[in-house]
Amino acid sequence: MSQTRAYAAHAADQPMAPFNFERRQPRKDDVAIEILYCGVCHSDLHFARNDWGVTRFPIVPGHEIVGRVTAVGDEVSQFQAGDLVGVGCMVDSCRHCQPCRDGVEQFCLEGVTMTYGSDDRQDGSFTQGGYSDQIVVSEHFVLRMPEGIDLASAAPILCAGITTYSPLRHFGVKAGHRVGVIGMGGLGHMGVKLAKALGAEVTVFTRSSAKVEEARHHGADHVVVSTDDEQMTAVAETFDFMLDTVPVQHDLNPYLAALKYDGTHILVGLLEPIEPTVEAANLVTKRRVLTGSLIGGIAETQELLDFCAKHDIRCDIEMVDIQDIDTAFKRMEKGDVRYRFVIDMASLKA
Incomplete structure (x- = not known):
């Protein structure tokens, strides 16, 4: 010993x-x-x-x-x-x-x-x-x-790195894909860097306008302030993937609506029950996938x-x-x- x-x-x-x-x-x-x-x-x-x-x-x-x-x-x-x-x-x-x-x-x-x-x-x-x-x-x-x-x-x-890299690799993120990264913390900033290095066009979704320049500094091509309804409407049905790094309960429905048909929303931060309820129509009508990933x-x-x-x-x-x-x-x-x-x-x- x-x-x-x-x-x-x-x-x-x-x-x-x-x-x-x-x-x-x-x-x-x-x-x-x-x-x-x-x-x-x-x-x-x-x-x-x-x-x-x-x-x-x-x-x-x-x-x-x-x-x-x-x-x-x-x-x-x-x-x-x-x-x-x-x-x-x-x-x-x-x-x-x-x-x-x-x-x-x-x-x-x-x-x-x-x-x-x-x-x-x-x-x-x-x-x-x-x-x-x-x-x-x-x-x-x-x-x-x-x-x-x-x-x-x-x-x-x-x-933090493998938690974000694993789903990007598993779901085949590559050049030509549009990826939304939800949250700009320890997981989020790594998600931005890794998705960019894989060739994707990356948009950060943040609730705070104060993080817009911060997100761009880490390589984000675009930033959407998710509390701005006009900005969220403008990106409806445009993303292939959402990498959701937020660890607390939050409304998934606006982000699901931002996915294209066959788009995939990946949870890597949330371990609690999803609140508010996910509207099944956001999945069924566009064949979208809500999934998760662990390290x-x-x-x-x-x-x-x-x-x-x-x-x-x-x-x-x-x-x-x-x-x-x-x-x-x-x-x-x-x-x-x-x-x-x-x-x-x-x-x-x-």
């Missing part, structure tokens, strides 16, 4: 605090990693606050991990000490069901083992995340950092990292020290970050 330093939530109503625990010694297929950077996701906040009612305390959040390999198990063939690597939202799956065989481990029929908050499939230990100085992960779930990628800004690509498989995430390195795509980040994580959580709740916080884990040594 290896003594690990971390920051953890000890109760839903308490601030994050230092926490020491033991990581397992590397198994034959394991990679041991010194963590250099860890992104801060809204899921981290939800787990720390037990918003979903499933948290077991103490919990060490963090599933956007970039680090350096320090040791490998005897059967590891793809990595060696010194390699720069990443770990995303998953650290294991059953590996034998159809989704796992198809490379979409996030849909494992037996349920994935999450980077934190899950029971390890082999020894039953509790997984703890990346707000720590080290982690041990099976080789299959470790990603290689491509040459030239900016390590700190690559951390959120392992969650991406390991091979697809590696593809994304390589794609981002090739096209110089970065997540816009603000670096923070681990000691300031509660302040970061509060700012994130207020939307006061452009667009993701990333923890410099060197601060943990202080």
Whole structure:
């Protein structure tokens, strides 16, 4: 076992605090990693606050991990000490069901083992995340950092990036397609950059006119203020895809009306019941599709990292020290970050 330093939530109503625990010694297929950077996701906040009612305390959040390999198990063939690597939202799956065989481990029929908050499939230990100085992960779930990628800004690509890239790739977005990106936060700004790099004509939908120039700065070809009925009427039946990154309840009907026939509306942010009700006529009369997507498989995430390195795509980040994580959580709740916080884990040594 290896003594690990971390920051953890000890109760839903308490601030994050230092926490020491033991990581397992590397198994034959394991990679041991010194963590250099860890992104801060809204899921981290939800787990720390037990918003979903499933948290077991103490919990060490963090599933956007970039680090350096320090040791490998005897059967590891793809990595060696010194390699720069990443770990995303998953650290294991059953590996034998159809989704796992198809490379979409996030849909494992037996349920994935999450980077934190899950029971390890082999020894039953509790997984703890990346707000720590080290982690041990099976080789299959470790990603290689491509040459030239900016390590700190690559951390959120392992969650925010793959969440938006996976549906764009799955549904075949390419040059000539018109894509609407709904929302301009951590997911939205990555969606714009990735859809543009795939060749699409991209329009950002935002409720705030203050974000028009911001959206254009990130590469949007057009911006529609969705609270302006005249602007929404002008784009009716013009889009092939809608990438909907909004994480709270919102009216889907105006955006469905903006899709062409056979258009596809993809939910990647909303996990709550859809309110207000979707008008079935918006689907039936134009053969439109309302669907959703969850992160991406390991091979697809590696593809994304390589794609981002090739096209110089970065997540816009603000670096923070681990000691300031509660302040970061509060700012994130207020939307006061452009667009993701990333923890410099060197601060943990202080």
